[in-house]
Amino acid sequence: MASARTPRTADDGSGSRRKSSTAATLGDVATHAGVSPATVSRVLAGNYPVSRSARQRVLRSIRELNYVANTHARALAGVQTKTIAFVLADVRGPSFAEAAHGVEQEAARLGWLCLIGTTQGDRERELAIVRLMREQRAGAVVLIGGVADADDYNEQMTELAYSLRAAGSLLVLCGRPPLATGVPAAVIGYDNEEGAYAITSHVLAQGHRRILFLGGEERHTTSLGRLEGYSRALNTFGVEFDPSLVEHGVFTRASGYQLTKKRLTGARDFTAVFAATDVMAAGVYAAVNEAGLSVPDDISIVGYDDIELAQDLRPRMTSVHVPYEELGRTAAKVAADEDHKREDWPGLQVTLKTHVVVRDSVARLD
Structure with a gap:
């Protein structure tokens, strides 16, 4: 026995x-x-x-x-496996998948483990995951993607940033605005508004003046930044902003399709569409083709993110390139840097550049 x-x-x-x-x-x-x-x-x-x-x-x-x-x-006992928790809305999104790959690759290079959690866009679920990762003593928690701007949410996330700091961990925000001045968090962003300004300017330079903007939810920070860049470009070219040319949905192909189909049922009052993501733009392509119209001869289309889909669409789509993999790698590097554990650490903000990739989806108007 x-x-x-x-x-x-x-x-x-x-x-x-x-x-x-x-x-x-x-x-x-x-x-x-x-x-x-x-x-x-x-x-x-x-x-x-x-x-x-x-x-x-x-x-x-x-x-x-x-x-x-x-x-x-x-x-x-002081023996802690170094982990980075990467939290995103949906693992199926190709842009965030690129960022996840960057985090995972850099974490592996540094000898850290990478954990992935999804929120399905639920703010309460996101807060719960961050709390769990704090309890599990994750070395860092990386949140990627915009979020609906709300005071109560920001207050709770600010408290969690301080709580993570007290536990020797770090909150890293990717592609979303900072919480407040002095909050101990790292912000790894990209020039979201500038990218929208640049691509809208490109369409305007081709002679278009009626550009339909298809964005996400009205208070979504990513959508707000891209709408601001769109509006600023119109102002630069002396084109009056027309709120009737702005439609809000969600960042999905189905939303892009439905919004475009609705606009095409009546008199067409636009010559170009700026879809706030490439995935939405794929839905725009489908609706335009279904209506018997041609891209770009009848309607020009541009997107944002420059995922592989932009090159697979026909004609190939002009889009704003966002360095998502670099975004993920940078987040992991910052998380592994012991500098954030200093008492006088002031927080960190890093902004990566975007650029317009011109392809074949915009026609020049004489």
Whole structure:
């Protein structure tokens, strides 16, 4: 009969020993390896001297007993797996997938683990994930993408930024505005408004004056920035802003399709469409083609993000290139930098550049 300190094992028919359904403890590993529990802890920590033979016995026992370390206990003991939590609305979005790839690649290079959580656009779910990651002692929490601007949400996220800081962690905001002056968070952004200004200016320079803007939700920070760039470009070219040429939806293909289809049912009062994302623009293409119209001869179309889809559409679509992978890599680098743990750390803001990629989807009007 097995002793109280030795986990029950059974032969699996191959000559090896497998553990029963009872989970092994650190003490079980110590007994199995013939060492003290302190030696097992040192091997798990990896930062204390242990003889080679003792380390090999402990590692062999861990494998044979299928031992899983108690991460909470290890954290309390000061042994913490370095993790970056990457939180986004939807893993299916190609632009954020690029950013996730950048975070994961840089985290791997730095020896950190990358965890991914999704919110489905739910602010309360996002707040809950950040709280959970704080409790799990994640080294950093990266939030990507715009959010509906609301005072109560900003107040809660500000509190979490301070709470993460107190736990030695860091809140990193990607592609969204900073919370407030002095909040201990890193903001890794891109010139969202400037990109919209540049691409609207390009369309205006081709002679268009009636440009339909298709954005996201009215208070969504990303959509607001792109609408501001659109409006500023109109002003630069001396074109009066017409609110009837602004439609709000969500950043999906279906939304782009429905908004465009609705506008095409009546008299067409625009010559070009600026879709706030490339995914929305794909829906615009579908609606235009379904109506028997041609791009760009009848309607010119531009997008934003410059994902691979922009090159797959026919004709190839002009879009604003956002360096999403670099955005993710930069977020991971900032998270791993110990500088943010200084008491006098003032926060950090990094802005990456965007640029217009001109293709074949805009016609010149004489």
